[in-house]
């Protein structure tokens with residue numbers, strides 16, 4: 001079974017991903033400093049590549065910061081590459097990148113999109129100066145288990161709501177898949193990045209106390225269980241459904257690069273790392289204005305944008321898939337509206353900056 005086809009398209013992801021932008025913006029200064037220090041004394045194209053670009057608004061936003069940082073010390077032509085799964089909705093990205101629009105305000109920026117899994121090499125050897133990924137590598141390349149009967153995410157429910165159970169064997173199967181994926185991703189990028197080039201990996205995940213999955217997956221799980229109780233799906237369908245995502249800790253993200261027995265520690269130097277929390281726009285607005293209806297809608301649209309395609313793929317045997325999907329997100333929104341205190345949401349992100357060794 002395919003794990004995801006990408007995010008909800010037709011502008012929906014772009015319209016509901018302000019938190020992902022905030023998590024990305026936190027590390028833009030790392031990239032700008034890096035861009036300013038890159039050795040661009042050679043000739044030819046300078047290539048920037050973003051993996052997991054989705055519909056493109058955030059991806060282009062990053063490049064709009066990096067282009068002037070590079071241009072400040074080099075006249076070389078710049079290429080931006082925006083990559084995602086072949087099934088991703090690239091249409092808005094292409095419109096934004098239309099050279100007629102001049103989105104980069106620089107005549108010598110050339111952009112392209114590449115469809116393919118980021119867990120394989122997608123670009124020519126030693127052709128990229130800066131590679132990056134934001135809020136994407138938490139999506140697994142494959143389903144590590146057939147069933148996850150006790151909850152819809154391998155990291156398990158929040159401490160606030162002990163509403164399900166994930167065994168240690170189940171959790172560690174996902175952790176191992178996440179580790180293998182991270183290593184595949186880094187090896188693929190190592191082949192593409194020039195010596196001295198940079199790799200930035202930013203992703204949502206788990207801190208010591210708070211995790212990005214808390215709240216959003218509890219309410220999705222509750223809503224799917226509501227559908228089960230309403231007879232809209234079977235217990236077996238619930239057992240087989242899970243989101244193909246794993247919330248790593250920062251230690252798990254750094255491990256492959258710190259392990260002296262790993263080939264990756266010979267391929268990359270770990271320059272910098274950080275675990276951080278970003279304020280979430282709709283949570284902050286709710287604190288200010290108490291408008292629970294607007295909060296429940298923004299909250300539900302936010303997680304719908306990145307969970308719906310996996311939900312559809314998992315439950316595709318359903319006789320009325322559209323009806324089921326509508327029911328689940330309507331129930332989720334209703335639940336947040338009725339008991340917002342049950343589903344507090346925090347965005348925990350982490351990032352590592354690496355240099356490709358020569």
Ligand SMILES: C[S@@+](CC[C@H](N)C(=O)[O-])C[C@H]1O[C@@H](n2cnc3c(N)ncnc32)[C@H](O)[C@@H]1O
Pocket residue numbers: 004005006007017020021024051052053054055058059083084085088116117118119133134135136137139140141306
């Ligand atoms: C939450 S979105 C993040 C989009 C954007 N980077 C941002 O920060 O707003 C995750 C993206 O990762 C993509 N993705 C998931 N698995 C992938 C894979 N194996 N290869 C490439 N992209 C993948 C999804 O299609 C989706 O567009």
